[in-house]
Amino acid sequence: MIVESIGISLCISGLLFSAVRKTTLDQQKIQHTFKNIDYDAKGYAPTLLKTIKKDSYFEYVYNVPYGLIDDDKLQPVLQKTLDKPVHVYFDGKLHVRVYHKKLKDRYNYDMFESLGGWTIPVGMAQEGVVYHDFDTIPHMVVAGSTTWGKTVFMKMLMTHLIENNPDGVEFYILDLKGGLAFHRYRNLKQVKVVAGDYKESAKALKMVKRDIKKDMDYLKSIDAENAKEGNLPTRKFIIIDEAGELKPEKSMSDTDKEYAKDCQSIMNHIARVAGQVGYKMIFGTQYPTKEILDSQIKANAVARVAFRLVTSVQSGVAIDQSGAETLEYPGRAIYKTVKEHIVQTPFITKFEMQEKLRRYEVNDDTTREESTTPRTDTITIG
Numbered sequence: 001m002i003v004e005s006i007g008i009s010l011c012i013s014g015l016l017f018s019a020v021r022k023t024t025l026d027q028q029k030i031q032h033t034f035k036n037i038d039y040d041a042k043g044y045a046p047t048l049l050k051t052i053k054k055d056s057y058f059e060y061v062y063n064v065p066y067g068l069i070d071d072d073k074l075q076p077v078l079q080k081t082l083d084k085p086v087h088v089y090f091d092g093k094l095h096v097r098v099y100h101k102k103l104k105d106r107y108n109y110d111m112f113e114s115l116g117g118w119t120i121p122v123g124m125a126q127e128g129v130v131y132h133d134f135d136t137i138p139h140m141v142v143a144g145s146t147t148w149g150k151t152v153f154m155k156m157l158m159t160h161l162i163e164n165n166p167d168g169v170e171f172y173i174l175d176l177k178g179g180l181a182f183h184r185y186r187n188l189k190q191v192k193v194v195a196g197d198y199k200e201s202a203k204a205l206k207m208v209k210r211d212i213k214k215d216m217d218y219l220k221s222i223d224a225e226n227a228k229e230g231n232l233p234t235r236k237f238i239i240i241d242e243a244g245e246l247k248p249e250k251s252m253s254d255t256d257k258e259y260a261k262d263c264q265s266i267m268n269h270i271a272r273v274a275g276q277v278g279y280k281m282i283f284g285t286q287y288p289t290k291e292i293l294d295s296q297i298k299a300n301a302v303a304r305v306a307f308r309l310v311t312s313v314q315s316g317v318a319i320d321q322s323g324a325e326t327l328e329y330p331g332r333a334i335y336k337t338v339k340e341h342i343v344q345t346p347f348i349t350k351f352e353m354q355e356k357l358r359r360y361e362v363n364d365d366t367t368r369e370e371s372t373t374p375r376t377d378t379i380t381i382g
C-alpha cells in the first residue's frame with residue numbers, strides 16, 4: 001500500500017515536473033523571440049502575467065507596455081520557433097496559446113457525430129469537435145482564396161443538414177460559377193433551386209423574399225417571435241457560392257447589373273430580418289473586401305469561417321483579425337463567433353456525398369412536388 005502510494009506520488013511529481021519544464025522552455029523561447037524580433041516599446045518587452053494550463057494547450061498571458069500592439073508577425077514566427085501550433089491574440093493583454101499537438105490535415109466527415117437539429121460539425125479543433133447551431137446563429141460567412149476548401153465545406157454542411165433532418169431543410173443555392181459545383185444536387189427533394197447565373201439568382205432570391213413575408217405573417221398571426229417559438233418545421237438555407245460574382249461590374253450587361261443589384265438588396269434583407277424566421281444565409285466568397293462583404297451582411301452574419309486568405313487585410317475583413325493568411329492546409333479554417341477556434345473542417349468527397357444523398361433524389365418535377373412536405377412554391381430553373 002505504502003509502496004503503491006509512493007509510486008503514484010513519484011509518477012504525479014514526474015508529470016508535474018515535465019509540464020513545468022515544458023512551460024518554462026516554451027516561455028523562455030517566446031521571451032527570446034520577443035527580443036530577437038524587437039517586439040518591445042523603447043526596450044520594454046512584454047512581461048509574463050500568468051500561465052493557463054489546459055489539457056490541450058498552455059496559454060501565456062503577457063502585460064504589454066503602453067503603445068505596443070498586436071503584431072501579425074508574432075504568430076507565424078512563434079509557430080516556427082516552437083514548432084507547435086500557436087495562436088496569438090490580443091485583448092488588452094497579449095495571449096500566446098501553445099498547443100501540445102498538431103491537428104491532422106484531414107478528418108473524414110464520417111468521424112463527426114451528429115448533434116441533431118440544425119447543427120453542423122465545423123471541424124476538429126485542438127479542444128475537440130466544434131459545432132455550429134444555425135438556430136442560435138443563423139447567418140455565416142465562408143471566406144477563403146481559391147482551392148482552400150469553401151465549396152467542400154458548403155457541400156458538407158448541406159449533406160449533414162439533409163442527413164440529419166431530411167424533412168426539415170430546404171436549400172436555395174446560388175452557384176455563381178455557372179452552376180458547376182451544385183448542379184448534380186438539383187434533383188434532391190430538399191433543393192428548391194440551383195441558380196447558375198444572375199437572372200436565375202435574382203428570380204430565386206425574389207421567391208425567397210416572398211416566402212419570408214409569408215412566414216413572417218404567419219408568425220405574427222400566432223404571436224410567435226421566431227421560427228423556434230412558432231414551431232416552424234423547416235429551416236431554409238440560402239447558399240451563395242461566390243458572392244463576389246454579384247458585385248455589379250463594368251463588364252456586365254445593364255440587365256445583369258440590375259439582376260446583381262436586386263440580388264444584393266435581397267441578400268441584405270435576408271441578413272437583416274430573416275434569421276429568426278428560419279432563413280439562414282451561407283455567404284461564400286474568395287474576396288472578402290468591404291464592397292463584397294457589405295456592412296449589413298457582415299453585422300448580421302456573426303459566424304465566420306475563414307480558410308486561407310491572401311493577406312491579413314482580407315483576414316481582417318472576414319474575421320476582424322489577422323490570422324487566416326497563415327493557415328497552412330486546405331480545409332484548415334478559423335471559425336469565429338464570439339470565441340474563435342482553429343479547425344480542420346470535415347472532408348467529404350463527391351462520391352461519398354452522392355452515396356449519402358442518392359436516396360433523396362426525385363426524378364422529375366411531378367415527384368418533387370409530391371415528395372416534399374410541406375411545400376410552398378417550387379421553381380425549376382434551367
Ligand SMILES: Nc1ncnc2c1ncn2[C@@H]1O[C@H](COP(=O)(O)OP(=O)(O)OP(=O)(O)O)[C@@H](O)[C@H]1O
Pocket residue numbers: 105106107144145146147148149150151152153286330331332344345346347348
Ligand atoms: N476539409 C478538407 N480537408 C482536407 N482537404 C480539403 C478540405 N476541403 C477541401 N480540401 C481540398 O482542397 C480542394 C479544393 O477545395 P474547394 O473546391 O472546396 O476549394 P474552394 O475554396 O471552393 O475553391 P474555389 O474558390 O476555387 O472554388 C479539394 O479538392 C480538396 O482536395
Ligand SMILES: [Mg+2]
Pocket residue numbers: 150151152181241
Ligand atoms: Mg469553390
